[in-house]
Amino acid sequence: MKQLAISVIFLLLTSPVFAADKWDTTDKILVTAMWTARLADMSQTIEIYDNPAYYETGPIMKELGEDAIVPFFVVTAGVMHYVAHVLPDRWRTPFLVGANIGSWIPVINNRRIGVKFSF
Numbered sequence: 001m002k003q004l005a006i007s008v009i010f011l012l013l014t015s016p017v018f019a020a021d022k023w024d025t026t027d028k029i030l031v032t033a034m035w036t037a038r039l040a041d042m043s044q045t046i047e048i049y050d051n052p053a054y055y056e057t058g059p060i061m062k063e064l065g066e067d068a069i070v071p072f073f074v075v076t077a078g079v080m081h082y083v084a085h086v087l088p089d090r091w092r093t094p095f096l097v098g099a100n101i102g103s104w105i106p107v108i109n110n111r112r113i114g115v116k117f118s119f
Contacts, residue, residue, distance in 0.1 A: 021089035030096035031084055035077055037103035042073035043117035044110040054115055058106070 023031075048054040049066045056062050064072055080099045084092050107117070 021092070023092070024089070027084070027089075027092050027096060030093065030100060031081060034080060034096060034099045034103050037100060037107055038073050038077035038080075040107045040117045041103065041110070042069060044107060044115045045069050045073070047115050047117065048110070051115075054113070 045056070045058075045061055046069055048056050049069070061069070061072070080103075084096050084099070087095055110117075
């Protein structure tokens with residue numbers, strides 16, 4: 001996991017070399033919303049592991065376990081950000097919309113069953 005995190009950081013630092021197009025305001029808002037959702041989901045996942053009233057149902061987090069929560073969410077958000085950065089403008093917005101849908105659905109579902117999040 002440490003090597004993956006280092007690789008993602010390297011990719012993010014070198015991504016301006018591969019940047020396809022300039023970001024517009026919509027894309028900046030969408031990437032900020034995606035990061036917010038990933039952080040909220042991370043916080044909820046920590047709450048799920050800390051509170052015996054809940055249990056993790058996500059197959060990836062069940063497999064990785066509690067120690068992988070923060071690295072998993074930071075790396076996956078970083079990869080999504082990197083992919084958005086290198087995509088051409090015409091594909092970036094649809095990708096970020098999809099990333100937001102995929103990121104917010106677990107947050108909303110967790111909230112419906114009472115899982116809170118805090119930063």
